[in-house]
Amino acid sequence: MTLQIGPHSVQPPVVLAPMAGITNAPFRTLCREFSGGKGLFVSEMITTRALVERDAKTMRLIHFDGTEKPRSIQLYGVDPVTVGKAVRMIVDEDLADHIDLNFGCPVPKVTRKGGGSALPYKRNLLRSILREAVGNAGSLPVTMKMRKGIDDEHITFLDAGRIAVEEGVTAIALHGRTAAQHYGGTADWEAIARLKEAVPEIPVLGNGDIWSADDAVRMMRETGCDGVVVGRGCLGRPWLFGDLVAAFEDGGDATYAQPSLREVARVMLRHAQLLGEWLENEERGVIDFRKHVAWYTKGFSIGSEARKKLAIASSLDELGALLSELDLDQPWPAGADGPRGRTSGRNKVVLPDGWLDDPYDCAVVGADAELDTSGG
Numbered sequence: 001m002t003l004q005i006g007p008h009s010v011q012p013p014v015v016l017a018p019m020a021g022i023t024n025a026p027f028r029t030l031c032r033e034f035s036g037g038k039g040l041f042v043s044e045m046i047t048t049r050a051l052v053e054r055d056a057k058t059m060r061l062i063h064f065d066g067t068e069k070p071r072s073i074q075l076y077g078v079d080p081v082t083v084g085k086a087v088r089m090i091v092d093e094d095l096a097d098h099i100d101l102n103f104g105c106p107v108p109k110v111t112r113k114g115g116g117s118a119l120p121y122k123r124n125l126l127r128s129i130l131r132e133a134v135g136n137a138g139s140l141p142v143t144m145k146m147r148k149g150i151d152d153e154h155i156t157f158l159d160a161g162r163i164a165v166e167e168g169v170t171a172i173a174l175h176g177r178t179a180a181q182h183y184g185g186t187a188d189w190e191a192i193a194r195l196k197e198a199v200p201e202i203p204v205l206g207n208g209d210i211w212s213a214d215d216a217v218r219m220m221r222e223t224g225c226d227g228v229v230v231g232r233g234c235l236g237r238p239w240l241f242g243d244l245v246a247a248f249e250d251g252g253d254a255t256y257a258q259p260s261l262r263e264v265a266r267v268m269l270r271h272a273q274l275l276g277e278w279l280e281n282e283e284r285g286v287i288d289f290r291k292h293v294a295w296y297t298k299g300f301s302i303g304s305e306a307r308k309k310l311a312i313a314s315s316l317d318e319l320g321a322l323l324s325e326l327d328l329d330q331p332w333p334a335g336a337d338g339p340r341g342r343t344s345g346r347n348k349v350v351l352p353d354g355w356l357d358d359p360y361d362c363a364v365v366g367a368d369a370e371l372d373t374s375g376g
């Protein structure tokens, strides 16, 4: 089973979801180590304005380990001209092999400015952004990732899908939730099936609530989608990518990773070390790693005190010493395969004044919409 993203054959058809603050080069490296290099691994979202302005932090975020192929960057932007410039820069400077556009982010500081999941409601603005992106991308495939809509009264994915096909987008990923749902409730896989029917011309990737490799296979079967995008299921569990490859390659004979705490501790140290190398500072790497501790240790009985200490470690030696004090022979805990990461809902989507009045209006709300954003 192969997913074709322009010139890139992705086999098996599994994609690491872009996650701000998570899917940087070190985390992608870890996932690729477990998958044997198979699959597609998307960067965290990069704001187009920061890229065009060559912001130092952003330039680090678009770093790819020399072995990463294809190099996949997710861009976020609200202004067609800036998006076009960012895409042109990526092409001219050979910064990536694939560009994904983020129209799914539900965080208030993004939707308040009409970005992320608020944007597809403005059909003409969406079209302009896609046109600029595809028009400047040369031979690079441009894909987009979106949610079902703003809320149940303002569903946009079918219109957005048709616009994407008309503008030459290569593939579409759909997270089966509205922005109003945030991460609450369950993802609507039925919507993924409907999108697949509506845009038969291009691959559709399904996203939302894949917690195990079996979920991925089931989503493909139930929705007819061409590939899957997996996000929170990988948090503290990069070996899920090994399971995904096994499920698609070995079918019913596949066996899945059930690492003991000793093996998990080894991965934790490696993750922290890779972050330190990437940030060129061991302490900063271990500090950045802190957010992953609760995910890696989920379900293991290590006690709240040890968890707290692990989450304030500031060197690899300290992290290693703390880990070695744990009962490392514990087997993989039953139940740790379920939901993890954000799971809460939200009632209201914060939008610019009058945003819902005219779905065809093309105004860009704020040039500062792209500053200091982080994904979701």
Ligand SMILES: Cc1cc2nc3c(=O)[nH]c(=O)nc-3n(C[C@H](O)[C@H](O)[C@H](O)COP(=O)(O)O)c2cc1C
Pocket (backbone or CB within 6 Å): 017, 018, 019, 020, 021, 022, 044, 045, 074, 102, 103, 104, 105, 145, 175, 207, 208, 209, 210, 229, 230, 231, 232, 233, 341, 342, 374, 375, 376
């Ligand atoms: C911490 C975090 C950061 C995220 N950042 C991004 C992002 O930068 N771009 C994006 O398109 N989606 C982002 N998302 C959404 C995921 O890509 C994905 O669509 C969502 O988590 C649903 O998939 P899942 O159920 O497999 O987690 C983020 C999600 C989380 C939990």
